[in-house]
Amino acid sequence: MxxxxxxxxxxxxxxxxxxxxxxxxxxxxxxxxxxxxxxxxxxxxxxxxxxxxxxxxxxxxxxxxxxxxxxxxxxxxxxxxxxxxxxxxxxxxxxxxLNPNHADLDYVRFMRGLVYQQAESSFLQDSFGIDRSDRSNYYAKRAFEEFRELVRLFPESQYAADAHERMVGLSSRLAKHELAVAEYYLRREAYLAAANRAKGVVESHPGVPEQERALEIMVESYRSLGLEQQASDARTVLRSNFR
Structure with missing residues (x-):
């Protein structure tokens, strides 16, 4: 029992x-x-x-x-x-x-680009039109890189078109920064550095309005350095596209 x-x-x-x-x-x-x-x-x-x-x-x-x-x-x-x-x-x-192969990786990359772009923007620039192209371009560069990787890795993604549009705007922002640095070197008569910065704008940011001024800096810098052939080449490109 x-x-x-x-x-x-x-x-x-x-x-x-x-x-x-x-x-x-x-x-x-x-x-x-x-x-x-x-x-x-x-x-x-x-x-x-x-x-x-x-x-x-x-x-x-x-x-x-x-x-x-x-x-x-x-x-x-x-x-x-x-x-x-x-x-x-x-x-x-x-x-x-935690999710290296998740189906929404394109969305996550897009969001990372948005976050960097948000960090890059400033209240003064957005609200009062203050040009801050001479400031650090770290966040703009990171945002551009994220959007570029999204378009490269996920060309059919629903976020690809938006990412590409944002790249265009960021490309202009980055070009302005490089151009501001080139102008600084030009004022300091550091002509080789000015030419290299301006050349970077031409090569890395096709289609942006800042290319015209970049080519002008290249012409002036190469002339000051006595590099007539390079100056002539830059002047030819300038006249073909902007004059």
Whole structure:
């Protein structure tokens, strides 16, 4: 009889334990469902800071939960919309590390380009038209490189056309920066450095309006260096395209 009672009690304990774990899983799943739905609502209504905070909480509490991949993607977008480039880039790096072969890699690369482009822009330049072409072009260059890689790796992507358009604008931004440096060297009578910077604009940024001034700098610099053939070649290109 004692054996039977012991067996029955053990069975009840095991069933109770399984039921308890099952209930915990249900509660946990219910919790993540509610949090995820809340985050989606925040995204839908444009409350991106609240969305980012909720998504980060999900990511912390349920790093390998049923929504983990989508949460990471949404977190990238939410941080971008908030303007928190550091967290957006960290989320992008984490996603690429955990999902190197994911179907949405084109989207992630596009977002990284957008984040760098956002970092490159400034309130003064956007709002008051202040030209900052003489400042660092680090973020513009990184954005350009990301969009270029997207177009190269995913030419059929739905984001490729947008990326290409952004490359055109960034190319002009980068050309202005190089041209500002070339002008600086020209004023300092560092003619070889000026010519090389201007040549870089011509070779690396085809089609931008800044090419005309770049060719003028090349002509002036080569003449000052006594390099008449190079000056003549640059003048020929200048006249063929802009005169």
């Amino acid at each position: 004692r054996v039977v009672i012991t067996t029955v009690l053990l069975s009840v304990f095991l069933v109770s334990g399984c039921s308890s774990r099952s209930n915990e899983e249900v509660v946990e799943r219910s919790g993540i469902d509610v949090m995820y739905e809340t985050a989606q609502t925040y995204l839908d209504v444009g409350r991106f800071a609240d969305a980012a905070q909720t998504l980060q909480a999900i990511n912390t509490r349920f790093p390998f939960g049923p929504y983990s991949t989508q949460v990471q993607l949404d977190l990238i977008y939410a941080n971008y919309k908030v303007g928190d480039q550091d967290r957006a880039l960290a989320a992008i790096d984490r996603f690429l590390q």
